[in-house]
Amino acid sequence: MRAWQPAGLVTLCLAVTGGGAASAAAAPESAPASAPASAPAAKPAAKAAPETTVAGPAAPPPVPAPLPVVVVAKPKAEVTALLKAGLILTTGNAQTLSGSGTAIFGYKLGHHKFGAEAGLAYVRSNVLTATDSDLPGTPGAGTIEADEITRDRKVMSSAFYTKARYDYFFTEKYSAYLLATFGGDRPAGKVFYGGVGAGASYRIYKDAHHELVGELGYDYSFERYVDGMPAFNQVHSARAFVGYALKVSDDTALYASVEGLFNLNKEKVPTADGSGVVGPFGDTRVNGKAGLSTKLWKWVSFSFGFAAKFDAAPAPLPPFALPYAAGFTPLAQKLDTITEAALVITLL
16 A cells, blocks of 8 residues: 655645746646745835934034235325525625525325415615705805715515415326415505416426426416505406426426416506506416526525516606606516526425
Protein backbone atom coordinates (compact mmCIF):
# COMPACT_ATOMS: atom_id res chain seq x y z
CA MET A 1 0.00 0.00 0.00
CA ARG A 2 1.36 3.27 -1.11
CA ALA A 3 1.55 6.02 1.44
CA TRP A 4 -0.17 9.49 0.77
CA GLN A 5 2.13 12.36 0.29
CA PRO A 6 1.12 15.92 0.83
CA ALA A 7 1.47 17.24 -2.69
CA GLY A 8 0.16 20.58 -1.68
CA LEU A 9 3.00 21.06 0.76
CA VAL A 10 5.53 20.20 -1.84
CA THR A 11 3.89 22.60 -4.23
CA LEU A 12 4.08 25.29 -1.57
CA CYS A 13 7.75 24.77 -1.11
CA LEU A 14 8.35 24.92 -4.86
CA ALA A 15 6.33 28.10 -4.99
CA VAL A 16 8.43 29.66 -2.34
CA THR A 17 11.72 28.58 -3.82
CA GLY A 18 10.99 28.42 -7.57
CA GLY A 19 8.76 31.30 -8.32
CA GLY A 20 5.31 31.57 -9.82
CA ALA A 21 5.91 29.81 -13.19
CA ALA A 22 7.48 26.70 -11.72
CA SER A 23 4.75 26.19 -9.14
CA ALA A 24 2.06 26.43 -11.75
CA ALA A 25 3.59 23.58 -13.76
CA ALA A 26 4.11 21.35 -10.76
CA ALA A 27 0.79 21.88 -9.07
CA PRO A 28 -1.66 18.80 -9.40
CA GLU A 29 -5.34 19.23 -10.31
CA SER A 30 -6.30 17.57 -7.00
CA ALA A 31 -4.77 20.32 -4.89
CA PRO A 32 -7.12 21.68 -2.29
CA ALA A 33 -8.72 25.00 -3.21
CA SER A 34 -7.79 26.50 0.13
CA ALA A 35 -4.05 26.11 -0.33
CA PRO A 36 -2.12 29.45 -0.60
CA ALA A 37 -0.80 30.38 -4.09
CA SER A 38 2.19 32.44 -2.90
CA ALA A 39 3.92 33.86 0.16
CA PRO A 40 2.84 37.31 1.45
CA ALA A 41 4.97 40.38 0.20
CA ALA A 42 7.54 41.88 2.59
CA LYS A 43 6.74 45.23 4.20
CA PRO A 44 8.81 48.20 2.93
CA ALA A 45 11.49 49.46 5.25
CA ALA A 46 10.51 52.45 7.34
CA LYS A 47 11.89 55.90 6.19
CA ALA A 48 14.69 57.32 8.27
CA ALA A 49 13.75 60.34 10.30
CA PRO A 50 15.24 63.58 8.90
CA GLU A 51 18.22 64.95 10.75
CA THR A 52 17.49 68.07 12.80
CA THR A 53 19.96 70.81 13.77
CA VAL A 54 19.43 73.02 16.78
CA ALA A 55 20.13 76.67 15.69
CA GLY A 56 22.16 78.97 17.95
CA PRO A 57 21.73 82.77 18.40
CA ALA A 58 21.38 84.74 15.11
CA ALA A 59 24.57 86.51 13.94
CA PRO A 60 24.38 90.34 13.87
CA PRO A 61 24.04 91.93 10.41
CA PRO A 62 27.30 93.28 8.90
CA VAL A 63 28.09 96.90 9.72
CA PRO A 64 28.11 99.01 6.50
CA ALA A 65 31.30 100.86 5.67
CA PRO A 66 31.14 104.57 6.62
CA LEU A 67 30.42 106.98 3.78
CA PRO A 68 33.34 109.20 2.76
CA VAL A 69 33.17 112.66 4.31
CA VAL A 70 33.56 115.41 1.72
CA VAL A 71 35.23 118.45 3.27
CA VAL A 72 34.61 121.65 1.28
CA ALA A 73 37.50 124.03 1.77
CA LYS A 74 36.39 127.54 2.64
CA PRO A 75 37.68 130.21 0.28
CA LYS A 76 40.52 132.22 1.73
CA ALA A 77 40.12 135.97 1.87
CA GLU A 78 42.63 138.10 0.00
CA VAL A 79 43.42 141.29 1.89
CA THR A 80 45.60 144.17 0.69
CA ALA A 81 46.51 147.33 2.57
CA LEU A 82 49.03 149.87 1.29
CA LEU A 83 50.12 153.25 2.58
CA LYS A 84 52.15 155.93 0.80
CA ALA A 85 53.06 159.23 2.43
CA GLY A 86 55.48 162.08 1.94
CA LEU A 87 56.19 165.40 3.66
CA ILE A 88 58.53 168.28 2.83
CA LEU A 89 58.97 171.34 5.04
CA THR A 90 61.44 174.13 4.35
CA THR A 91 62.09 177.28 6.37
CA GLY A 92 64.33 180.30 6.10
CA ASN A 93 64.71 181.84 2.66
CA ALA A 94 62.41 179.29 1.04
CA GLN A 95 59.35 178.63 3.12
CA THR A 96 57.26 175.79 1.78
CA LEU A 97 55.13 172.98 3.08
CA SER A 98 54.08 170.08 0.94
CA GLY A 99 52.60 166.75 1.75
CA SER A 100 50.95 163.88 -0.04
CA GLY A 101 49.54 160.54 0.92
CA THR A 102 47.65 157.60 -0.47
CA ALA A 103 45.96 154.72 1.28
CA ILE A 104 44.68 151.63 -0.55
CA PHE A 105 42.61 148.79 0.86
CA GLY A 106 41.35 145.69 -0.91
CA TYR A 107 39.34 142.67 0.23
CA LYS A 108 38.26 139.69 -1.88
CA LEU A 109 36.38 136.60 -0.74
CA GLY A 110 34.67 134.18 -3.12
CA HIS A 111 32.47 136.09 -5.54
CA HIS A 112 32.84 139.39 -3.67
CA LYS A 113 35.50 142.06 -3.97
CA PHE A 114 35.69 145.43 -2.22
CA GLY A 115 38.24 148.16 -2.70
CA ALA A 116 38.77 151.65 -1.32
CA GLU A 117 41.33 154.34 -2.00
CA ALA A 118 41.96 157.79 -0.57
CA GLY A 119 44.58 160.39 -1.30
CA LEU A 120 45.51 164.02 -0.78
CA ALA A 121 48.05 166.53 -2.02
CA TYR A 122 48.77 169.86 -0.41
CA VAL A 123 51.41 172.46 -1.30
CA ARG A 124 51.72 175.85 0.38
CA SER A 125 54.39 178.46 -0.16
CA ASN A 126 55.25 181.77 1.54
CA VAL A 127 56.54 183.81 -1.38
CA LEU A 128 58.46 187.07 -0.93
CA THR A 129 56.63 190.00 -2.51
CA ALA A 130 57.47 193.68 -2.74
CA THR A 131 54.89 196.44 -3.10
CA ASP A 132 55.69 200.11 -3.56
CA SER A 133 53.14 201.89 -1.41
CA ASP A 134 54.53 205.39 -1.99
CA LEU A 135 52.55 207.72 -4.21
CA PRO A 136 54.24 209.01 -7.32
CA GLY A 137 56.27 212.17 -6.60
CA THR A 138 56.68 211.39 -2.90
CA PRO A 139 59.92 210.36 -1.26
CA GLY A 140 60.56 206.67 -1.79
CA ALA A 141 58.35 206.37 -4.80
CA GLY A 142 59.67 203.93 -7.35
CA THR A 143 61.87 202.11 -4.84
CA ILE A 144 61.33 199.33 -2.32
CA GLU A 145 61.87 200.13 1.32
CA ALA A 146 62.24 197.75 4.25
CA ASP A 147 58.61 197.88 5.27
CA GLU A 148 57.42 197.15 1.75
CA ILE A 149 58.73 193.57 1.65
CA THR A 150 56.33 190.96 2.87
CA ARG A 151 55.58 187.31 2.41
CA ASP A 152 52.46 186.26 0.58
CA ARG A 153 51.09 182.85 1.53
CA LYS A 154 49.75 180.97 -1.46
CA VAL A 155 48.22 177.54 -1.65
CA MET A 156 49.57 175.96 -4.81
CA SER A 157 47.76 172.65 -4.50
CA SER A 158 44.89 171.50 -2.34
CA ALA A 159 43.22 168.37 -3.60
CA PHE A 160 41.79 165.22 -2.07
CA TYR A 161 39.82 162.25 -3.32
CA THR A 162 38.16 159.09 -2.08
CA LYS A 163 36.98 156.09 -4.06
CA ALA A 164 35.05 152.97 -3.12
CA ARG A 165 34.12 150.07 -5.36
CA TYR A 166 32.31 146.75 -5.03
CA ASP A 167 32.46 143.91 -7.57
CA TYR A 168 30.41 140.73 -7.76
CA PHE A 169 31.98 138.02 -9.92
CA PHE A 170 29.49 135.83 -11.76
CA THR A 171 32.38 133.91 -13.31
CA GLU A 172 36.13 134.29 -13.31
CA LYS A 173 35.82 136.68 -16.27
CA TYR A 174 32.48 138.48 -15.83
CA SER A 175 31.58 140.80 -12.96
CA ALA A 176 29.26 143.69 -12.16
CA TYR A 177 30.48 146.73 -10.25
CA LEU A 178 29.23 149.65 -8.18
CA LEU A 179 31.45 152.63 -7.46
CA ALA A 180 31.35 155.93 -5.62
CA THR A 181 33.72 158.90 -5.62
CA PHE A 182 34.07 162.11 -3.64
CA GLY A 183 36.77 164.76 -3.63
CA GLY A 184 37.75 168.36 -4.14
CA ASP A 185 40.33 170.43 -6.04
CA ARG A 186 40.26 174.15 -5.31
CA PRO A 187 43.05 175.21 -7.66
CA ALA A 188 41.05 173.56 -10.44
CA GLY A 189 37.96 175.54 -9.40
CA LYS A 190 36.04 172.72 -7.70
CA VAL A 191 35.12 172.97 -4.05
CA PHE A 192 34.00 169.35 -4.17
CA TYR A 193 32.75 166.79 -6.60
CA GLY A 194 31.22 163.37 -6.28
CA GLY A 195 29.34 160.67 -8.09
CA VAL A 196 28.18 157.10 -8.35
CA GLY A 197 28.33 154.58 -11.16
CA ALA A 198 27.49 151.02 -12.17
CA GLY A 199 28.41 148.74 -15.01
CA ALA A 200 29.91 145.48 -16.23
CA SER A 201 33.52 144.34 -16.26
CA TYR A 202 35.07 141.69 -18.50
CA ARG A 203 38.51 140.13 -18.18
CA ILE A 204 39.61 140.04 -21.78
CA TYR A 205 42.83 138.11 -21.25
CA LYS A 206 44.86 136.71 -18.38
CA ASP A 207 47.84 134.44 -17.96
CA ALA A 208 50.71 134.13 -15.52
CA HIS A 209 52.15 137.54 -16.48
CA HIS A 210 49.48 139.56 -18.31
CA GLU A 211 45.98 140.76 -17.49
CA LEU A 212 43.71 142.91 -19.65
CA VAL A 213 40.33 144.18 -18.42
CA GLY A 214 37.59 146.19 -20.13
CA GLU A 215 34.55 147.90 -18.59
CA LEU A 216 31.41 149.68 -19.76
CA GLY A 217 28.91 151.47 -17.56
CA TYR A 218 26.98 154.56 -16.48
CA ASP A 219 28.28 157.41 -14.32
CA TYR A 220 26.48 160.22 -12.52
CA SER A 221 28.53 163.07 -11.09
CA PHE A 222 27.94 166.48 -9.54
CA GLU A 223 30.30 169.43 -9.09
CA ARG A 224 30.33 172.49 -6.88
CA TYR A 225 32.44 175.33 -8.27
CA VAL A 226 34.51 177.75 -6.22
CA ASP A 227 32.83 180.83 -7.69
CA GLY A 228 29.40 179.37 -6.84
CA MET A 229 28.00 179.44 -10.37
CA PRO A 230 26.15 177.23 -10.96
CA ALA A 231 25.29 175.94 -7.51
CA PHE A 232 25.58 172.34 -8.75
CA ASN A 233 26.53 171.00 -12.13
CA GLN A 234 25.09 167.54 -12.77
CA VAL A 235 26.54 165.27 -15.43
CA HIS A 236 25.16 161.98 -16.77
CA SER A 237 27.87 160.10 -18.62
CA ALA A 238 28.70 156.87 -20.40
CA ARG A 239 31.85 155.26 -18.99
CA ALA A 240 34.49 153.15 -20.75
CA PHE A 241 37.63 151.74 -19.15
CA VAL A 242 40.61 149.62 -20.23
CA GLY A 243 43.30 148.46 -17.81
CA TYR A 244 46.45 146.41 -18.30
CA ALA A 245 48.81 144.85 -15.75
CA LEU A 246 52.14 143.13 -16.37
CA LYS A 247 53.87 140.95 -13.80
CA VAL A 248 57.56 141.18 -14.66
CA SER A 249 58.62 139.05 -11.70
CA ASP A 250 57.45 138.15 -8.23
CA ASP A 251 58.73 141.54 -7.00
CA THR A 252 58.14 143.90 -9.94
CA ALA A 253 54.93 144.86 -11.76
CA LEU A 254 53.79 147.45 -14.31
CA TYR A 255 50.32 148.88 -14.88
CA ALA A 256 48.51 151.25 -17.23
CA SER A 257 44.87 152.29 -17.61
CA VAL A 258 42.67 154.82 -19.34
CA GLU A 259 39.12 155.87 -18.44
CA GLY A 260 36.74 157.92 -20.55
CA LEU A 261 33.59 159.71 -19.36
CA PHE A 262 31.32 161.08 -22.10
CA ASN A 263 28.51 163.41 -20.99
CA LEU A 264 25.07 162.58 -22.39
CA ASN A 265 23.18 165.63 -21.15
CA LYS A 266 23.38 169.35 -21.80
CA GLU A 267 25.18 171.40 -19.13
CA LYS A 268 24.73 175.06 -18.22
CA VAL A 269 28.19 176.10 -17.06
CA PRO A 270 30.63 178.92 -17.78
CA THR A 271 32.35 178.42 -21.13
CA ALA A 272 35.26 180.00 -22.95
CA ASP A 273 33.02 181.28 -25.74
CA GLY A 274 30.58 182.86 -23.31
CA SER A 275 27.59 180.76 -24.44
CA GLY A 276 27.21 179.14 -21.03
CA VAL A 277 26.07 175.84 -22.58
CA VAL A 278 27.95 172.61 -23.15
CA GLY A 279 26.22 170.05 -25.36
CA PRO A 280 26.36 166.24 -25.19
CA PHE A 281 29.91 164.87 -25.50
CA GLY A 282 31.21 168.42 -25.03
CA ASP A 283 32.34 167.69 -21.46
CA THR A 284 34.45 164.63 -22.19
CA ARG A 285 36.81 163.67 -19.39
CA VAL A 286 39.75 161.30 -19.79
CA ASN A 287 41.79 159.92 -16.91
CA GLY A 288 44.97 157.96 -17.58
CA LYS A 289 47.70 156.58 -15.40
CA ALA A 290 50.73 154.33 -15.62
CA GLY A 291 53.42 153.20 -13.26
CA LEU A 292 55.55 150.48 -11.77
CA SER A 293 56.24 149.06 -8.34
CA THR A 294 59.08 146.88 -7.11
CA LYS A 295 59.70 145.32 -3.73
CA LEU A 296 62.82 146.47 -1.93
CA TRP A 297 62.50 144.57 1.32
CA LYS A 298 59.72 142.44 2.81
CA TRP A 299 57.06 145.10 3.38
CA VAL A 300 58.78 148.09 1.75
CA SER A 301 58.44 148.82 -1.98
CA PHE A 302 59.30 151.61 -4.37
CA SER A 303 56.69 152.98 -6.75
CA PHE A 304 56.78 155.43 -9.61
CA GLY A 305 53.64 156.69 -11.27
CA PHE A 306 52.30 159.21 -13.72
CA ALA A 307 48.68 160.35 -13.97
CA ALA A 308 46.94 162.72 -16.36
CA LYS A 309 43.44 164.21 -16.14
CA PHE A 310 41.80 165.93 -19.10
CA ASP A 311 38.55 167.92 -18.85
CA ALA A 312 37.13 169.37 -22.07
CA ALA A 313 34.90 171.76 -20.10
CA PRO A 314 36.93 172.84 -17.05
CA ALA A 315 35.56 174.79 -14.12
CA PRO A 316 36.07 178.56 -13.70
CA LEU A 317 39.20 179.65 -11.89
CA PRO A 318 38.89 180.74 -8.25
CA PRO A 319 38.50 184.51 -7.85
CA PHE A 320 41.45 186.69 -6.91
CA ALA A 321 41.47 189.60 -4.48
CA LEU A 322 40.09 191.81 -7.23
CA PRO A 323 37.00 190.79 -9.20
CA TYR A 324 37.12 189.80 -12.84
CA ALA A 325 36.02 192.26 -15.47
CA ALA A 326 32.39 192.10 -16.56
CA GLY A 327 31.83 189.30 -19.06
CA PHE A 328 35.22 187.72 -18.39
CA THR A 329 35.40 184.32 -16.69
CA PRO A 330 38.77 182.61 -16.95
CA LEU A 331 38.67 178.82 -16.91
CA ALA A 332 41.05 176.33 -15.35
CA GLN A 333 43.53 174.41 -17.47
CA LYS A 334 42.09 171.44 -19.32
CA LEU A 335 44.99 169.12 -18.46
CA ASP A 336 46.47 168.28 -15.06
CA THR A 337 49.34 165.86 -14.54
CA ILE A 338 50.88 164.25 -11.49
CA THR A 339 54.27 162.52 -11.34
CA GLU A 340 55.03 160.67 -8.13
CA ALA A 341 57.88 158.63 -6.72
CA ALA A 342 57.36 157.15 -3.29
CA LEU A 343 58.15 154.41 -0.84
CA VAL A 344 55.21 152.11 -0.19
CA ILE A 345 54.62 150.37 3.12
CA THR A 346 52.55 147.19 2.88
CA LEU A 347 50.55 146.80 6.07
CA LEU A 348 48.74 143.53 5.21
